[in-house]
Amino acid sequence: MRKSKIKFVGLAMIIGLIMPGLIGTNVLAQTPIVKQVPVQRIRMVKEVVKTADNFIILFDASGSMQDLYKDTGMKKIDLAEAMFKGRALRVPELDWNAGLYLYTPWKTFYEMQSFNKEKYGAAIDEMAAYKPSLSYKNQPTPLGNAIKNLDPMLAKLSGQTAVFIFSDGQFTLSQPKIWPVPAAKEIASKYDVCYYLISSAQTPKSEKLVNDLAGVNVCSRVVTFDAMLSRPEYTTGAIYVVRDRALLETQLISKVVGVELDSILFDFGSADIRPEYYDKLDALAKFLEKNPDTYALIEGFADSTGDPTYNLLLSRRRAESVRNHLMQKEIFSAGEANISAIAEKRLVTVWYGPVVPVASNETAEGRQLNRRVRISVGGIN
Numbered sequence: 001m002r003k004s005k006i007k008f009v010g011l012a013m014i015i016g017l018i019m020p021g022l023i024g025t026n027v028l029a030q031t032p033i034v035k036q037v038p039v040q041r042i043r044m045v046k047e048v049v050k051t052a053d054n055f056i057i058l059f060d061a062s063g064s065m066q067d068l069y070k071d072t073g074m075k076k077i078d079l080a081e082a083m084f085k086g087r088a089l090r091v092p093e094l095d096w097n098a099g100l101y102l103y104t105p106w107k108t109f110y111e112m113q114s115f116n117k118e119k120y121g122a123a124i125d126e127m128a129a130y131k132p133s134l135s136y137k138n139q140p141t142p143l144g145n146a147i148k149n150l151d152p153m154l155a156k157l158s159g160q161t162a163v164f165i166f167s168d169g170q171f172t173l174s175q176p177k178i179w180p181v182p183a184a185k186e187i188a189s190k191y192d193v194c195y196y197l198i199s200s201a202q203t204p205k206s207e208k209l210v211n212d213l214a215g216v217n218v219c220s221r222v223v224t225f226d227a228m229l230s231r232p233e234y235t236t237g238a239i240y241v242v243r244d245r246a247l248l249e250t251q252l253i254s255k256v257v258g259v260e261l262d263s264i265l266f267d268f269g270s271a272d273i274r275p276e277y278y279d280k281l282d283a284l285a286k287f288l289e290k291n292p293d294t295y296a297l298i299e300g301f302a303d304s305t306g307d308p309t310y311n312l313l314l315s316r317r318r319a320e321s322v323r324n325h326l327m328q329k330e331i332f333s334a335g336e337a338n339i340s341a342i343a344e345k346r347l348v349t350v351w352y353g354p355v356v357p358v359a360s361n362e363t364a365e366g367r368q369l370n371r372r373v374r375i376s377v378g379g380i381n
Contacts, residue, residue, distance in 0.1 A: 043249055046242050046243075047242070047243050048092045048094065048240050048241075048242055048243075049240060049241055049242075049243055049355070050094055050096070050239065050240050051160075051162075051238065051239060051240055051241050051352055051355055051356075052096075052159070052160045052161060052162040052194070052238060052239045052240075053096065053097070053157070053158065053159025053160055053161065054096055054097040054098065054157050054159065054160070054161040054162070055096060055097075055098050055099075055115075055161065055162040055163070055164065055238070055239050056098070056099040056100075056101070056112070056150065056153065056161060056162070056163045056164070057084065057098075057099070057100050057101070057164045057166075058101050058102075058103050058146050058163065058164065058165045058166065059080070059101070059102045059103070059104075059127065060103060060104050060141060060143075060165075060166045060167050060168065061077050061102055061104045062104040062141050062168075065077040065080070065166060065168060065200060067200075069225075069229075076200060076225060077166075078128065080166060080198070080225075081124055081127065081128045082128075083228070083229060084124060084235075085121050085124040085125065087232060087235060087236060088117055088120045088121050089117055089118075089121050091115075091117055091236075091239075091240070092240065093117070094115075094240065095114070095115075096114075096115040096239065097112060097114060097115065097157055098110060098112070098113070098114075098115040098120060099111065099112035099113075099153060100120065100123050100124065100127065101146070101149075102127055102130070103141075103142065103143070103145070103146035103149075104141050104142075106142070106145070106146065106149065107127075107130065109123040109124070109127045109130075110123035112156070112157075141167075141168075141170055141171045142171065142172055142173075142174050142178070143165075143167060143171035143180045144171060144173070144177075144178030144179050144180040144182075144183045145174060145178050146165075147165075147178075147180055147183040147184050147187060148178050148183050148187075150163065150193070151187060151190070154187065154190070154191040154193060157191075159192065160192045160193070160194065161191065161192065161193045161194070162193075162194050162196060162238040162239050163193055163194070163195050163196065164196045164198060164235070164238070165195060165196070165197050165198065165213070166198045166200075167197060167198070167199060167200070167201070167209075167210055167213075168199075168200045168202065168206060169199065169200075169201030169203070169205070169206025169207055169208075169209045170206055170209075171209070180209065180213060181209070181212045181213055181216065184213050184216045185216045188216045188217045188220075193217075194217070194219035194220050194221075194238070195213055195214060195216065195217075195220040195221075196221060196223060196234075196235070196238050197213055197214050197221070197222045197223065198223055198225060198228050199222050199223065199224055199225060200224075200225045210222050217309075218309055218312050218313045218316070219312055223235075227345070231295075231348050233297055233348050233350060234348070234350070237299075237350045237352075241299075241352060241355070241356055243356050243358075263358075263372040263373060263374050263375075264277050264280075264281075264318075264372060264373040264375070265368060265369070265371060265372050266318055266371045266372065266373070267371070268305075268367075268371065269314070271314060271317035271318045271320075271321045272321065273321055273322065281322070281325055281326060284296070284375065284377075285326050285342060287377075288326070288342050288346065288377075291379075293379045294346070294377050294378065294379040295345075295346040295347070295348060295377070295379050296326070296346065296347050296348070296375055296376070296377055296378075297348045297350070297375070297376045297377075297378060298319045298322050298323050298347055298348065298349045298350070298374075298375055299319060299350050299351070299352065299373065299374045299375075299376075300316055300318040300319030300320075300322075300349075300350070300351035300352070300373050301315050301318075301351075301352055301353070301354070301355070301356065301357075301370060301372050301373070301374070302314045302315040302318070302353050302354050302370065303354060303357070303361050303366075303367035303368075303370040303371050304354040304357070304361040304367075304370075305361070305367060308353060308354065311353045311354050312351065312352075312353035314353075315351040315352060315353045315354075316351040318351070318371075318372075318373050319349045319350065319351045319373055320349055321373075322375070323344070323347045323349045326347060327342055327343075327344060327347065354370065357369075357370045358370060358372070
């Protein structure tokens with residue numbers, strides 16, 4: 001893993017980085033015109049917005065989580081604990097409720113309560129040092145019971161809860177028999193909960209289990225163990241998102257007229273990409289292809305019209321539509337077309353429904369701006 005500092009830049013900044021190449025290929029059609037003009041320049045201020053009101057982590061310390069991870073010399077469980085501690089210490093001070101539990105065997109390390117990052121980090125340290133009497137490898141994995149245990153916790157909470165479940169897709173049954181998928185469906189039918197399955201599944205059967213768990217509602221999803229370690233957006237985006245707040249400043253600046261990449265906007269109820277954005281996505285695909293160390297964060301949004309669950313699903317379809325377009329985009333070079341070599345792992349796709357609007361949902365113009373996909377690029381030195 002490269003140790004250079006990862007920076008995120010909007011697509012407008014990409015144009016500044018690769019403008020000479022884009023002009024030469026006529027991707028943007030026009031040569032930029034530079035002139036001194038008085039403009040209202042936008043200065044962006046970072047603002048943190050919660051995407052969940054509570055979060056719970058259920059750790060599986062048995063099975064494949066005890067395997068060494070690649071050539072690190074560390075077990076997966078140790079890497080996961082270290083990663084979550086690091087991210088917990090960087091989480092902004094917002095009024096979450098949080099819990100931390102081991103379910104192989106069940107043990108509480110941070111009882112569901114107001115989140116305190118220092119105490120939560122200490123609880124992760126305590127869990128990392130905990131050694132039960134039996135070997136972890138031989139521990140039963142009562143995943144259904146662990147999910148069932150969420151019921152009394154969620155009954156005392158309000159708002160949406162993100163539940164991170166570390167699982168290798170294997171489980172054992174105890175008495176009474178509690179099957180994981182029906183238990184997850186029952187919990188999802190009673191509470192506003194989203195499951196994030198951090199999967200280390202290694203067989204088709206275990207992969208099917210984690211996918212079935214993620215399929216109990218629209219907001220749940222599977223994140224592979226590799227993806228979780230390499231892309232923090234998968235975990236942080238479940239509980240908060242950083243948005244830009246615009247401050248207008250009037251300045252006399254040199255401005256490039258007519259060259260700008262905005263968010264990808266969508267028609268009402270649609271996840272189809274408008275033809276007017278094809279050239280811009282083509283420019284992005286070319287940039288990613290020529291810069292193999294970069295990756296794109298694709299965030300889907302919707303306006304607030306209609307059913308919230310439908311809007312969440314619609315924002316997911318929009319993000320995936322842009323992702324699929326970039327993966328399948330034909331890149332033209334030297335008069336010949338070839339399919340882009342952009343791998344899916346370089347396109348981090350997340351979705352938030354009507355959360356974080358950029359304009360008022362009270363007007364048609366504002367709703368149009370909120371029906372969008374926002375793209376950022378990471379990995380640029």
